[in-house]
Amino acid sequence: MSEEFSGYKGEALKAIKKAEAEIGDIIRITNNSEAYEGILIPRSEYGDERHIILKLKSGYNIGVRITSSTKIEKIGKGAKPTFKPPPLVKQIAELPKVAIISTGGTIASRVDYRTGAVRPALTASDLYSVVPELATIAQIDAQILFSLFSENITPKHWTQIAEFVAKQITDDVEGVVIAHGTDTLGYTAAALSFALQNLPVPVILVGSQRSADRPSSDAATNLIGAVTAAAKAPFAEVALAMHETPSDTAIAIHRGTKVRKCHTSRRDTFKSINTTPIARIQDQKITMLTEDYKKRDSKRKLALKPAFDEKVALIKFYPGMNPTIINWHIENGYKGIILEGTGLGHVSKYCFDAIKNAVNSNIIVAMTSQCIWGRINMNVYDSGRDLLALGVIPLEDILPETATVKLMWIFGQTNDIAEVKKLLKTNIASEFSQRTFSEET
């Protein structure tokens, strides 16, 4: 099969050939009364024989089922996006130096309509061609570390990112930007918050919800916000820069341990949970929203602690959950379990024996809440008190995702159970917020 039809087979391939269409062409598919127009793009190697994938004008892709009555017409050659040749940007020597590291994801890519392949576009000159404003904010050194969709980022990658960031933090770099897919951006932000301690400069993660080839793309504004923060922000912490609202007016800077992806498609998907963002950027102007942050200090010496241990599980409780799943983790050498319990930090009494087993096997069992917002309090009801008595560790208002990352990180530092417990309860990277009145209302 030629590359032109990559992924298509059977009926779908037959129909495409009959229409004399190729990957990249604009085609119209008519199924009874419904018609779809879009660019024919390649399909997954796991694909069946009955669907054709179109990139619609909106930028989204859909799969259209081919039946005996389906009509396919080729209505045009795909409009190949022409990327301007990179302008001859002269780096302005007075501007701060910012290192940009790409790990992949939507923000780091543009779609090649010819093949449908996603291409990383993060050499400095590519970036300047897509976002020319960057040249007025900073001198950029762009490097590609990986090209991964972020659902494929694992704790091993967190280690590699942390080590790579540490290498970029030299005497004359004012900040680091990490381009990353949004799916697990919150997890990586938490991971780097623990792995990169005592930072001299800001480390800003950034993603985008719509690729640069879509009219509604947030890639450029997010990137400008991230580079602005890296170059000029007064704080030296791991943070995440994304749209604050659905419109393009403001970028919110969220603390790495307190942020979560809260919408599948909106541009303002990331929210600071149980706290406010630490800063807002509008028109390249940074407004700090808290006074409680670690100040930038180029003389501070980074403490790199990049190890993570994957023998930590996140288990979300639900009615009817089989507690044997906890025993499975004991038998499979797990060192820690983060429970995503209900309400103030509960799971069913049917899980108590399994939890007791885990604690007796020297496994750390700690509690967070699937409510997402609010603080757990295991002293209010019997279930909570019983769980505390069994040895479950209550984790205040930490996100379940951050708790999981933190426990992986702790076991990367030590296997001494007393030390693990102590670190788990210690506020290392602002993962616990101060108790406020409003959370009680």
Place this chain on the structure above:
Amino acid sequence: MSEEFSGYKGEALKAIKKAEAEIGDIIRITNNSEAYEGILIPRSEYGDERHIILKLKSGYNIGVRITSSTKIEKIGKGAKPTFKPPPLVKQIAELPKVAIISTGGTIASRVDYRTGAVRPALTASDLYSVVPELATIAQIDAQILFSLFSENITPKHWTQIAEFVAKQITDDVEGVVIAHGTDTLGYTAAALSFALQNLPVPVILVGSQRSADRPSSDAATNLIGAVTAAAKAPFAEVALAMHETPSDTAIAIHRGTKVRKCHTSRRDTFKSINTTPIARIQDQKITMLTEDYKKRDSKRKLALKPAFDEKVALIKFYPGMNPTIINWHIENGYKGIILEGTGLGHVSKYCFDAIKNAVNSNIIVAMTSQCIWGRINMNVYDSGRDLLALGVIPLEDILPETATVKLMWIFGQTNDIAEVKKLLKTNIASEFSQRTFSEET
């Protein structure tokens, strides 16, 4: 050990005896510079020997550690709350009849300060004594089905609740109210939405975040809202009545399949996800917020479908998740797996083999998003297309919790895989919302 010291042993018991205190007494515990005053309450049978549990003035309980330097003083006898004898309420014959069923939880309880035990308080006369306004809204028939904290409610209880509700729906009952703990109230609301089809009258679940013995209790206002909806609302669906905002001014009525507990402690913890509440109640006046609802019709015949099958798992994906956990479910006879993936509906490629195994073993694998808000779209990125090609079923904008309940319910109806898939994709109880423009912004 006498009941007076139930649960206490070792050092804690010794310290209590030395202070000549009993359960129910007000005591002051001084640990170095910190002092705590509160009512001595019984502790968990799992309790250690070093903590004493106090109910503070705020209504919350804390555990105070006893050391050699701890001082305990008895400073008073516990102020026993005096519940007024139930007023001689004359049920007003013209008022609509509402059946209230209690399953337990904070709303259905009051704390007996003498023993610390939580007592269900849901006889009709108890209810009138706590919330006298109810007598002006409806004629109430109150029954206690269970007294369970909702984290202990399982799918078997959903079946019992559904069957019990069905029995209450007689010719002259205008609506049913179910009092239930808030922890898993959303899950039960979803379960009843599938189990009670073709309802003639509304079925309103209600909970409270603060028990009736706390000054900030939401129990009375929520209950008034729920009874008002059951008695008078124009819709006949399963819904949930809770505070709309932190203040007492409005009760939101959420559709049973679209609602989730989103804060550990706030009174407005329940939110309709990807849709608005269906109604708002202010001053016992009901305002519908949608025109898309099933109208009340006393002649409609309820279709009771109360069976659930627990061989369905909810698995939340996280970076570093061991895909073997999916295989464990295959080996243990599971029929369905709801994945709580990232973003638009992704999990790592490291899980693909296990998912393929599951699908090849005739296990239903379906996708939801841990973002909570938004709709999944598995045609946008490679990971999504690959997962679709593997046979993973995309579940639109359904909540992961509702998806899990729905699949348990479907397997309670049929084991025919084609029929299961068809039902999973069918909008049975408004669990899928219409696509709107705003979700794309």
